[in-house]
Amino acid sequence: xxxxxxxxxxxxxxxxxxxxxxxxxxxxxxxxxxxxxxxxxxxxxxxxxxxxxxxxxxxxxxxxxxxxxxxxxxxxxxxxxxxxxxxxxxxxxxxxxxxxxxxxxxxxxxxxxxxxxxxxxxxxxxxxxxxxxxxxxxxxxxxxxxxxxxxxxxxxxxxxxxxxxxxxxxxxxxxxxxxxxxxxxxxxxxxxxxxxxxxxxxxxxxxxxxxxxxxxxxxxxxxxxxxxxxxxxxxxxxxxxxxxxxxxxxxxxxxxxxxxxxxxxxxxxxxxxxxxxxxxxxxxx
Numbered sequence: 001x002x003x004x005x006x007x008x009x010x011x012x013x014x015x016x017x018x019x020x021x022x023x024x025x026x027x028x029x030x031x032x033x034x035x036x037x038x039x040x041x042x043x044x045x046x047x048x049x050x051x052x053x054x055x056x057x058x059x060x061x062x063x064x065x066x067x068x069x070x071x072x073x074x075x076x077x078x079x080x081x082x083x084x085x086x087x088x089x090x091x092x093x094x095x096x097x098x099x100x101x102x103x104x105x106x107x108x109x110x111x112x113x114x115x116x117x118x119x120x121x122x123x124x125x126x127x128x129x130x131x132x133x134x135x136x137x138x139x140x141x142x143x144x145x146x147x148x149x150x151x152x153x154x155x156x157x158x159x160x161x162x163x164x165x166x167x168x169x170x171x172x173x174x175x176x177x178x179x180x181x182x183x184x185x186x187x188x189x190x191x192x193x194x195x196x197x198x199x200x201x202x203x204x205x206x207x208x209x210x211x212x213x214x215x216x217x218x219x220x221x222x223x224x225x226x227x228x229x230x231x232x233x234x235x236x237x238x239x240x241x242x243x244x245x246x247x248x249x250x251x252x253x254x255x256x257x258x259x260x261x262x263x264x265x266x267x268x269x270x271x272x273x274x275x276x277x278x279x280x281x282x283x284x285x
Contacts, residue, residue: 006143007244010059014247018057021050025257027264033231033245036060037261039254040130048133051251055137061246062230063138064149065131066223066253071153074128075135081126134251149226149250151219155277159218162280163210172211210281218276220259223252225268227260 020026020036027035036054040047055063067074138144161169227250233243252260 003143007061009142010061010144010247014059015057018054021053023047023050023254024054025261027227027261029228029231031231031233031243031245033233033248034058035227035231035248035250037227037250037252037257038130039257040251041254042127042130045129047130051130051134052137055134055141055249058247058249059141060138060144060249062145062147062248063134064147064223064227064230064248064250065134066150066251066256067128067131067148068150068152069148071150072148075132130251134249147226147230149223149230151222151277155279156214156219158279159276159281160211160214163214214281216255217259220256221263221268222273222276223250223256224260224263225273228264 021038023039025037025039027037029035036058038047038051038054040051135146138146164172227248231246231248233245236242236244250260
């Protein structure tokens with residue numbers, strides 16, 4: 001089946017004006033391409049339902065996930081595996097993590113995994129369910145592509161650590177080791193408008209402002225550019241003239257939605273993007 005037939009199959013099933021949940025923002029590019037941005041809570045079944053509803057309604061050409069290649073395994077992750085991985089933080093895993101992200105970054109990555117395992121145990125579900133659902137739904141759409149739109153986690157961790165002093169790094173490690181309070185499913189829905197995991201990270205970034213810039217602000221910009229890139233007009237495969245405007249669905253944590261919307265109409269230079277993919281930030285001492 002060629003690309004022309006795949007496009008026509010998507011268009012036949014597509015709803016031009018679908019009913020949008022309150023978690024969905026509709027963005028339009030200057031060329032007229034539509035992007036449906038879904039803000040999700042990483043441990044919410046309702047978010048998974050929103051993802052499935054929108055993907056089936058708009059029959060997208062591209063689904064953009066708030067993931068990078070290093071986090072691709074989350075698409076096949078389950079609660080049992082996450083708990084097993086987190087409880088088995090052996091020397092080999094620590095060495096591998098350090099090789100990828102440096103000493104401090106590697107340790108922090110394992111501590112964040114431990115935090116996720118705690119949430120998984122408390123809630124009975126693994127993080128990233130909305131991404132797995134999006135991936136599954138995308139596979140039912142003829143010719144739909146899945147794009148990993150987030151900045152590589154290794155760069156984010158390296159930049160986060162370079163923004164902190166040695167003392168701040170020690171305090172952060174202590175926080176991650178000791179902050180394991182009881183969480184309920186009601187807490188997840190309570191923080192529906194600001195994802196639970198990001199809310200917990202927000203408590204950390206409030207004490208360390210540099211982390212907020214790295215984990216949230218910079219990634220908002222990167223994700224916005226990823227979505228714009230996937231929404232660029234493409235030449236029609238059945239014509240020498242004219243372009244096809246793709247339909248894009250973006251699946252991101254709710255905390256990233258305001259920043260992505262804010263960056264949507266801004267002109268961003270290559271230098272600005274190059275600056276946020278460097279491994280180190282400039283930290284005031």
